Every structure is written in C-alpha cells, then in structure tokens.
Amino acid sequence: MTPDAPLIDRSLFGPGPTNTYPEADAALVRPLLGHLDPVFIQLMDETCEMLRTLWGTTNARTLPLSATGSGGMEAAFVNTVHRGDVVVVAINGLFGQRMAELASRLGARVVPVESEWGRPLDPDDVLRAHPSPAIICAVHAETSTGVRNDVAALGAGKGDALLLTDHVTSIGGMPLAVDDWGIDVAYAGTQKCLSVAPGLAPFTINDRAFERRVERPTSWYFDLGLLGGYVGGDAGGKRTYHHTAPTAMVVSLHAALTRILSEGLDAVTARHEAAGAALQEGLQEMGLELFAAEGYRLPQLTTVRVPDGVDSAKVRAYLLQTFSIEIGAGIGEFADSVWRIGLMGHNAQPRSVALVLGALKQAIAATR
C-alpha cells in the first residue's frame, strides 16, 4: 500500500483517458448527492439535455450509462440485436472487430465488411454487403488506427436498417450530428474529448430503434426499457428506481459539459482541429510518417509510424520517466510500429502540441 506515495502527475497524450478539465475535477468532489435527491435529479436532467446538444439529437432517450464506453457498446447491441438478425459490421480496426464479436454473442448473423487498418471504410461496400440487414454498424472515429469513417453516408443509404455507431473517441472532438446523419443508436465514453474521468457511457437511441428493441434482453443492467424511468424519459417523467446512479461521475460530466458549451461546441471542435493539425504538421516536419490515410485523419488522435531503427517501447518508457508523458502504442500487428498520440479535450491546446513534439524528438534521439 502506498498511502503516502508522491502523487504522480501525468500528461496523458495517449488514446485516452486524457487529462480532465479542472471544472470536472472540482465537481467530482463536491459533497456527494444521493441518486434520488432533487438536486441530483435536476443535474441529471441538465446532463441529458447537454448531451443532446453534443450528439446533435432531440432523442428523449439520451443519458449517461453507468459503465465505461465498452459498456455503452454492450447496451447498444444487447437492446437491438434479435437472435438471427443480419448485422452488417464495417471493420477497419479493433473496435469494429469488437462490434462483430458482440453481435455474434447475441446470435446475430454477422456480415463483416473489412477494409485495411489505417484506411477508411467504403460506404458503398458496406451498403452493398447485404440486401436487407436489420442493423448496420460502424465506428465513427477508430481509436485503434486514428481514422475517421463516413457514418453519414451510411445513414443516407441505410434503407430500412438501423444504423448503430461508436463515438467513444469522436464525441466533443469533431462534428457530430446524430439526427441529420440518420443514426439510430449511438454510444460514447467520457474519458476522451469530453475530458472527464472514465466511467460513464453517453448514449442515445431514437424512437424507431427503441420500438424495434429486444423486449426482455439478457442484460438487466443495460435494459433500456427499464432505464427510461431512471432518467424520467418514460412514464411521464416519474422516476423509478433501477440502480444507484454513479452520482459523483454524473456531476463531474455535468461540469465538463457546462464548460464545453460555455466555450462553445464549434470553438471546442476548432480547438481540436487546430491542435491536431499542428501536431501532424510537426510530426511530418520531424520526418515521421503519419499512419492514417490523408483526408481521414482524426485531429484528436494522431497515428504515426515508428521510424526504422527506433524501439517503440523504449521511447514510450523514456517519455514516461523523463517527462511524465504517456503516449499510446499501436494495436494488434501495429503494436510496435505505430504510436497513437491523443490531444483530447483539455489537452487540445497549443501547449500540449509544443510539449509532445519537443519531448518526442528528444526521446527518439536519446533511445536510438
């Protein structure tokens, strides 16, 4: 046990979690509220309303689920996949693979549509994969590769299918328009561009998807039919006890969303865009090669190839020990050949760009 150990202060420039907004920290330790307290219920309502703004939706059923982003993925699938459903999954990274795994566990007939890691999905390929799928799934911002996928094109061509999308790394960091893009079910996480500690999954589902839902899913914890009353969306606003809301985390999310909307969603998106562009330019000026395809690079999460003759793990260890900076390794076959550098939320600012570029240059030189 290390009760008196010095507190380690990291610059979290990996794929998440990122450093939190000071407002989110302050709210995390306001005196704890009960989950049925009228003050908390108001904060929860306001949180759901602010989430609607970030999602770009009017969906009544919009709330922070009491789990991490991966729990949000589980909630999306367990409520919508009926045994035997045809589920088309666009896969160009780890999180697309995971979607296919979840659908398969629930008895779906999964139709995977693969494209190369580092390249975006081809919407036409995905839409042509099956004549009448029940659900089409895609990841908006692939955390494993730093690639943006065009989910709006899927919404435009989905026909009668539901469109189910992952926004763990996109929400709050890039343009997002659930209603305009034809998205029916979507989930996210708090620990990336929202700059809140990990532990909640912002979630939204429209009436169309809710009406087709699994009536009594194998999951009780994520059963949206029960969760409606939890946030007052159903039953005429009457609250019904489902589970104890993680009140401290919700209040922290409330504070971060307030901060984001006070800065302005467009300004926040522009801040991510500027930081990402400056980082990507700086990396290329250092002679490094970006991994994600041009035109589809995420500003909030940059992937870059580890130069020949450089040991990825040594560089990451040097960054951690010398500068207390965390960056991410690649995933799967790119574990040793790609770095993932996130500038998300509170870290999407010029100071972070200067710091990570300077530190990385020194780390590469020192470990060669």
Added chain:
Amino acid sequence: MTPDAPLIDRSLFGPGPTNTYPEADAALVRPLLGHLDPVFIQLMDETCEMLRTLWGTTNARTLPLSATGSGGMEAAFVNTVHRGDVVVVAINGLFGQRMAELASRLGARVVPVESEWGRPLDPDDVLRAHPSPAIICAVHAETSTGVRNDVAALGAGKGDALLLTDHVTSIGGMPLAVDDWGIDVAYAGTQKCLSVAPGLAPFTINDRAFERRVERPTSWYFDLGLLGGYVGGDAGGKRTYHHTAPTAMVVSLHAALTRILSEGLDAVTARHEAAGAALQEGLQEMGLELFAAEGYRLPQLTTVRVPDGVDSAKVRAYLLQTFSIEIGAGIGEFADSVWRIGLMGHNAQPRSVALVLGALKQAIAATR
C-alpha cells in the same frame, strides 16, 4: 445549467450512497492516471489485494468491476447461469426478487423460496427447495428491509451447488468470510459501508465456480474469462487490454480501503455495530417500532415503522429542507410505512446517531 449554484452538503443517512471518507475524496481528484500506467497497475493490484482481505478470501479473481453494484449482480449471473440450470433463489426483499429476474432472463429454471419481508430466510427451506440445484442465491444484507440473512448456513449445506451471494450493503460493515462460509461467487458496491462514491462493484469468484462458468456469455463487458487478464489474475500476470478502467474511481476505492484497513477491519465493524445499536435503541426510546426481526437487524441499515398519523414523505422532506439530511423511504408495499436509516462507512459514528435522532424527533413533531 447551474454552474454557480451553491454546493449542497447532505448528511446521507439513507440506504446509500453514504458520505464518502475524506481519504476517498482526496484520491478521487489526484491527477488522473492512464489505465495502463505502471503506477495505476500497482494501485489496482493493491486494491484487489485489499478487497481480498475485506471479502475474507484468497480468490485470485477478486477485482472491482467497472459498474455499480447492480452490474456486479449481472456479472455474477451472466457468467454462471447456463440455460436450463436450476437456480434456487431465497427471496425476502427487492434484491432477492431481482436475482430471480436476472436468472430467469438467462434461461434458468428459477426455484424461488420466499419468506416474509422483514424476516430472515430459513436456510433449511432454501436447502430443501430442490434436490440438486446448480446454483443457490441469497442476499447477505437485504437493503430493502434491513435484514441479515444467514448465508453461512447455506454454504455449509449447499452440497454440489454453487453459492452466489449479494454483499452490496454488507461489505465493510459487518463480518464477512467468503472462503470460510463456502461462498463461490459474490459481488458488492462501493457506495455503502466502503464510503466511496457509487460506480464500482467489488467482485470475487473462486476456481470452482470459474471452471463451471459460461464459456462465451451474452455479455462481453462482464465476461470474466476476458477480465482475468485485465487485472493480471490470469495469463501469468500479463495485462491484456479489455476496457478502459475507471481509474479515478479505482484510486478512490484504493484510498478508502487503505483507510479501513489502517483503522482495522474489526474496529470498523465494531464502529458500525455500535452506531447501529445506539440508533436502534434511540428510536425505540422515542416510541418507534423497528421493522426488521430482532436478532437479524443490520447495524448499518435500520428499518423503522412510520408511526400512525405521521406522513412519511412530509417527514423526509422536512429533514431534507431543514437539516439537509437524507433518509430512505421503504420499498414496495412498505413505501409509505417504513423508513430506512443508514449509518454506513464514514457515517457510522456517534455524531451521526445524535444528529439523526434529534432531527427525526423534531421532524415528526413539526409535521404531525
């Protein structure tokens, strides 16, 4: 939005959440750590080790799940219930009912063994309910009624069955001995006697139950086969990425457990015992009648009948408005006729007893 609203400071004397330990608050806002940071991994390991002490187990697979206590319940069932299994569930309150619901959703043949709310389960009835159940389930401390159930007697007589038990309200507040009592699978929550914010589910499962588990459960998020690597229990201590751990919450739990073990587990249990006894004596001296059966009353959560002619809701509103004190209503048919008063964790101290007794007396008089 209420960014500048005054912070409300409650005395949380309901059935949970309770007020947090100051140590847990301080840790909640230490600079955020990444979930793969070596410093965090050490804190996670220590957290699991301290949880073993609180559970009274040597189970390797002991960890805080990334969900609230209800998520812990889901993990317990989804990993152990095979379709068609006979599952005996002792029911004498809401959480026993919920266990039956979860088992049923997973295709179990549920054998409910009901006893009156406010009375303990009869271990002989439960053990005689079926000649060869796959699983026997019970709630150690029924949050809905304030009753202690004798789960050790079930462990002694379970035969080949697995014993699966709920400790959301018992862990850290009363004696608990998973290994000695023959418990195979158990879950809890952080927001009661551990005095941490809600959001994590301490969990433990022994080898016997793990070997009989569902190999590919419908839940990916709670799949213990995957979670082993997440905390290093399997795969020779090698970490595998599963989901992003809620690092702030885990570090807060670490601080609370350190505090509890530094005070001494026996001393903490005795503190709960003394506070509960003083509260129950004080309530009876006021002429109120306790609800839970004598000999089976939880010290950490007292249930008391609302006196004739007293309006339960008015009293609770008066307590909230006048004293910023939260107590709980009853559940189900006892919603208006029972109060639930918790003195858990940081609130299990003489100051809380004096406060709640004095405030309740005044609230009853003022609202009559």
